[in-house]
Amino acid sequence: MINDSDVLEKYCDEMKFFCWEGETGIKQIHELCRDLGYKENQYQHGDSLHEFLRDNSGAFEALLNWIGENMTDEWVKGLSFEDSDEDDEIEDIEDMSR
Numbered sequence: 001m002i003n004d005s006d007v008l009e010k011y012c013d014e015m016k017f018f019c020w021e022g023e024t025g026i027k028q029i030h031e032l033c034r035d036l037g038y039k040e041n042q043y044q045h046g047d048s049l050h051e052f053l054r055d056n057s058g059a060f061e062a063l064l065n066w067i068g069e070n071m072t073d074e075w076v077k078g079l080s081f082e083d084s085d086e087d088d089e090i091e092d093i094e095d096m097s098r
Contacts, residue, residue, distance in 0.1 A: 007079050015031070020064070021057040021060075022057070025057060026050060026054055032079075035078045
């Protein structure tokens with residue numbers, strides 16, 4: 001079972017969000033915010049926030065840390081992936097090999 005503090009890390013791994021710099025970071029934070037439940041129409045490409053985030057990758061780290069520390073039940077639900085049957089089978093095989 002995953003606890004709330006691991007949800008964001010698992011989400012980023014599943015989404016393959018490994019680089020949080022420049023335009024890639026902006027695209028990923030936009031997608032993350034959408035999955036947290038925020039509306040897509042509140043973001044404008046090229047505005048001052050866009051420029052700030054593109055030029056300051058440390059801002060992404062601060063946002064990610066804050067989100068991880070303030071995880072709500074609604075956010076956990078938005079970022080959680082359903083375990084597939086395949087994942088269960090892999091866990092069963094790993095358990096048998098121990």
